[in-house]
Amino acid sequence: MxxxxxxxxxxxxxxKDFRAxxxxxxxxxxxxxxxxxxxxxxxxxxxxLFFHGEKRMSDISRWLGITKSTTTGLVKRxxxxxFVERRRSQKDRRSFIIDLTESGHxxxxxxxxxxxxxxxxxxxxISPEQVVFFExxxxxxxxxxxxxxxxx
Amino acid sequence: MxxxxxxxxxxxxxxKDFRAxxxxxxxxxxxxxxxxxxxxxxxxxxxxLFFHGEKRMSDISRWLGITKSTTTGLVKRxxxxxFVERRRSQKDRRSFIIDLTESGHxxxxxxxxxxxxxxxxxxxxISPEQVVFFExxxxxxxxxxxxxxxxx
Numbered sequence: 055m056x057x058x059x060x061x062x063x064x065x066x067x068x069x070k071d072f073r074a075x076x077x078x079x080x081x082x083x084x085x086x087x088x089x090x091x092x093x094x095x096x097x098x099x100x101x102x103l104f105f106h107g108e109k110r111m112s113d114i115s116r117w118l119g120i121t122k123s124t125t126t127g128l129v130k131r132x133x134x135x136x137f138v139e140r141r142r143s144q145k146d147r148r149s150f151i152i153d154l155t156e157s158g159h160x161x162x163x164x165x166x167x168x169x170x171x172x173x174x175x176x177x178x179x180i181s182p183e184q185v186v187f188f189e190x191x192x193x194x195x196x197x198x199x200x201x202x203x204x205x206x
Numbered sequence: 207m208x209x210x211x212x213x214x215x216x217x218x219x220x221x222k223d224f225r226a227x228x229x230x231x232x233x234x235x236x237x238x239x240x241x242x243x244x245x246x247x248x249x250x251x252x253x254x255l256f257f258h259g260e261k262r263m264s265d266i267s268r269w270l271g272i273t274k275s276t277t278t279g280l281v282k283r284x285x286x287x288x289f290v291e292r293r294r295s296q297k298d299r300r301s302f303i304i305d306l307t308e309s310g311h312x313x314x315x316x317x318x319x320x321x322x323x324x325x326x327x328x329x330x331x332i333s334p335e336q337v338v339f340f341e342x343x344x345x346x347x348x349x350x351x352x353x354x355x356x357x358x
Contacts, residue, residue: 058334064341065326069231069318071344072325076228078351079221093271095247119245124276166221173224174217179350182210184343189216191332191340192223198331199230 083169090161091135095120097165099128100137100154104162108143108153137161235321242313243287247272249317251280252289252306256314260295260305289313 087097102117103109109117115125129152132138137158143151154162177185239249254269255261261269267277281304284290289310295303306314329337 058330058332058337060326060329060337062322062326064337065329066322068329068341068344069322069325071341071348072227072231073321074348075224075344075351078348078355079224095270095272095276097271118247119249120247121279124247124279127273127276169225170214170218170221173221174212174214176347176350176354177212177217177220178210180210180343180346184339184346185210185212185216187336187339188343188347189220191336191343192220192227194332194336195328195340196223196226196230198328199227202328203230 079169079172082172083165086161086165086168092132092137092161095124096128096132096137099125099132100158100162103138103152103154104159108151110143110149110151114152132158231321231324234324235317238313238317238320244289244313247276248280248284248289251277251284252310252314255290255304255306256311260303262295262301262303266304284310 084094084097087094092100098118099114102114106117111125111129112122114129115122118125120128129138129140133140136155138152139155140150140152143149177188180188236246236249239246244252250270251266254266258269263277263281264274266281267274270277272280281290281292285292288307290304291307292302292304295301329340332340
């Protein structure tokens, strides 16, 4: 495993730049939401269900760190807009879960797709060598992060 | 300006990896919050004030896309915990604004600092050449993104 000396100042610049890129990507993706009657907080609920699957109301509250009454309000509006549905859990027939409808699912897919388009258009403006190298480095960093997580 | 052909599939992988890294960084930073009686939603309010300055209650609602009553609840708890304060605006003496206290400010700084530590520890595990190249590429991508924004 190669080792580098990375100064704290260097890491601080990188963290800042990385955060700025994330913000721009998020902002770009959320442009899709302009055409829908949906708030960022409602979007967070959809995103949670998209990436982590169906959840009980109380789990959504815990996951997003919001009160039960806030969650109830968010989910109610998402049900009205037909982006999520409330139904009996397949695993435990006694409990009810919230899950994405097909239109909720496709909304998140459109957001991701917009982020991909944007990243594609940005990447075309750097050299082919840089593109390849960047892809490799990003994948490598992710591996390092996963390895660190396993060690914990 | 060098031009590359970036396939959509390539951009999709990159978006996914990039998102995974962002999630890990965010998760790491928020570990700081474990020691504080603060929810992710409250943290979003602090972060907004940290990066964008003092705001009126109604602007916080709009910025985060949450209802006024949710904002009122979040801010009330943040005032009780002394992370934010409510005071008259310096610019417009008639209106009241919400701003970070010193302890609110230092909480966000601790979160960022934890993210930097983490990134530093991850970066030490790739080669020095990769570190330099990666820093340059990230900065370059940010430039491209800013240029695109100006053009709009």
